[in-house]
Amino acid sequence: MSGAGRSVVVPPPPSPFDALGHVVPAGSLLHRVHDPKRAGNSFNPGIGSPTRFAFFRSPAVLDSTADPDGPVVPVLYAASTAEAAVCETILHDIPLGGGVLPGRSYMSRTETALSVSRDLNLAMLMGPGLRRLSVTPQQLTATDADVYDQTVLWAQQAHLVGFDGVVWMSARDNTSEAYMLFGDRVAEHELEITDDGIGPFAPGTPGFSWLSAYCSTVKIELLIV
Numbered sequence: 001m002s003g004a005g006r007s008v009v010v011p012p013p014p015s016p017f018d019a020l021g022h023v024v025p026a027g028s029l030l031h032r033v034h035d036p037k038r039a040g041n042s043f044n045p046g047i048g049s050p051t052r053f054a055f056f057r058s059p060a061v062l063d064s065t066a067d068p069d070g071p072v073v074p075v076l077y078a079a080s081t082a083e084a085a086v087c088e089t090i091l092h093d094i095p096l097g098g099g100v101l102p103g104r105s106y107m108s109r110t111e112t113a114l115s116v117s118r119d120l121n122l123a124m125l126m127g128p129g130l131r132r133l134s135v136t137p138q139q140l141t142a143t144d145a146d147v148y149d150q151t152v153l154w155a156q157q158a159h160l161v162g163f164d165g166v167v168w169m170s171a172r173d174n175t176s177e178a179y180m181l182f183g184d185r186v187a188e189h190e191l192e193i194t195d196d197g198i199g200p201f202a203p204g205t206p207g208f209s210w211l212s213a214y215c216s217t218v219k220i221e222l223l224i225v
Helices: 082-087 128-132 145-160 206-217
Strands: 021-024 029-034 075-079 099-101 110-116 120-124 165-169 177-182 191-193 220-222
Touching (some): 029 082, 075 082, 120 177, 206 220
Parallel strands (some): 099 220, 120 165
Antiparallel strands (some): 029 075, 029 110, 075 177, 165 177
16 A cells, blocks of 8 residues: 555664664563463464564565565564553544444453563564654554565564564553563563463453443443353
């Protein structure tokens, strides 16, 4: 898609890509909403529609002679709170003013808490990190899906210069951090599944009660169909 008709113009990532690093310390909990058919610490190998920071291919080195058709980098999205994880997934397309959440959007999802076993060094796409890179949230981390082919280039650059992933403030819960980790930098065993997760959101579960209570605070009605 050309620049005409896009919701916003996303600037190209700067070169050199000298982003600030943001460390998620070992022992931190990450929260993830996902399909329970896959483990909570499993990375997406490239299945599904494009997202803000995925998918992209990885040349072996930052070099003009590197293979542009290298392997797809597996990714894992998470957040610093369960609320942000929900906002970034099953509530992603609900208007900020409220709305209705159909059952198909949440009944087959679960929330898992992951404990990080080592420090993770992420490219900071928030606060001073955005200012350093001369970009605003509206140009990068709070954009619509029509420019994902441009925002993904920022994640690719973060990967190329050696970061473990990227971090930004959730546009839908702007008190919490959102994360995207690179599966060829962070191993599944470095994200330990804990007992701190909410679990399934299906009706009749504690997770449904939690989700219902949270949605009521943000004017979203849960449907059972």
